[in-house]
Amino acid sequence: MHGYVHDEIGPDELARQEALYGPLAQAVRELADAVIRTEVPEETVREAQSEVEAITKRLREQQMESSYGIRFNADGHARAWGNAVVGLRNPVAPPLEVKRDPVGKAWSDFHLGAGYEGPPHLVHGGVAALILDQILGEAAGAGGKPGMTGTLTLRYRRGTPLGDLHAEAHIDRVEGIKTYAVGHISDAEGVTVEAEGVFILPKWAREEPATPRERFE
Amino acid sequence: MHGYVHDEIGPDELARQEALYGPLAQAVRELADAVIRTEVPEETVREAQSEVEAITKRLREQQMESSYGIRFNADGHARAWGNAVVGLRNPVAPPLEVKRDPVGKAWSDFHLGAGYEGPPHLVHGGVAALILDQILGEAAGAGGKPGMTGTLTLRYRRGTPLGDLHAEAHIDRVEGIKTYAVGHISDAEGVTVEAEGVFILPKWAREEPATPRERFE
Structure with a gap:
């Protein structure tokens, strides 16, 4: 079914991806909180914007065509890492x-x-x-x-x-x-x-x- | 009332803040999308994480104690810029x-x-x-x-x-x-x-x- 991806990764690869993407998403959640609450000088805000745009550009050099969908591990468990509530990789999710x-x-x-x-x-x-x-x-x-x-x-x-x-x-x-x-x-x-x-x-x-x-x- | 702030900024200051914080929040929305979808090499992901953490640290050097609340302009209109659906400054909001x-x-x-x-x-x-x-x-x-x-x-x-x-x-x-x-x-x-x-x-x-x-x- 469209959007259900059976990449069937094993436990080692699963652990590697969790350790890689989880902390990145968490860092962006913290950044989002800081963006709402910051009171630093205007120049610091503008610099932050430029740097964020540069990071995004690099991350987009290779990316999935659309959203994350649901991906299945070798053990049959699913990863809903893009989910808006529980998604490990989704900074919108608390998670x-x-x-x-x-x-x-x-x-x-x-x-x-x-x-x-x-x-x-x-x-x-x-x-x-x-x-x-x-x-x-x-x-x-x-x-x-x-x-x-x-x-x-x-x-x-x-x-x-x-x-x-x-x-x-x-x-x-x-x-x-x-x-x-x-x-x-x-x-x-x-x-x-x-x-x-x-x-x-x-x-x-x-x-x-x-x-x-x-x-x- | 707690969380309702009457800072009563004028139209020029309002325009300045919109032009400053709006694009920053939009940049973080784009970053969040890239975090979900990226497929760049592991090293690039780790670098991105470190850089995001550094930006957050700088933005937090001066910040509001808690959430944005509701703030009132000089003309009586309210700014709900932290709102989870419409907030100009909130990267969680679409907005x-x-x-x-x-x-x-x-x-x-x-x-x-x-x-x-x-x-x-x-x-x-x-x-x-x-x-x-x-x-x-x-x-x-x-x-x-x-x-x-x-x-x-x-x-x-x-x-x-x-x-x-x-x-x-x-x-x-x-x-x-x-x-x-x-x-x-x-x-x-x-x-x-x-x-x-x-x-x-x-x-x-x-x-x-x-x-x-x-x-x-």
């Missing part, structure tokens, strides 16, 4: 490290800084939705029914402060190709945003046995 | 340029690249939610009732391809402090994701006259 339990649960402890702001010092309501879509989808996938999001409903109980946060989700029920998942985001004081979602098994997966598998969205 | 009509409409034409991927070559379902939260909220604000998101419901009709997209929303109805807004994202072939949201006028705004004003989330 979340998501834990999964095959009973149909997923959870993550993570930190959101200045780049995820909506109202002052609060997480953007849409960023909460972004994260919950991923966590609910991972719970559905952990339970054996990966899916594309069909519907997603968010209830905002109060503002979510930027900083250290937790998200979790579990499967509520499965009806044929539809998996219903529920979850929430919380800070140290309790739940801030609740979510429920319906995840629909894609057509290409319906003939396969319903074994636990990774979710790629 | 969207949102048009508004005081009848209670908001819309935007925008481009999403490799950093916003979920399934291969498709927009992450949560990114669609992120953008629709902003656009629906802006429609509510354009119509005179700014608000924090109360609830948000997304219906995914089909996958949204990465690339050139459109989003729009309008106020469906207002009931006291609650503004109901509806909208969608579309590509050249039509609607991909529909949304409806309830936006609740914050307590601090309830005593003020309900004139059209900007929405800050």
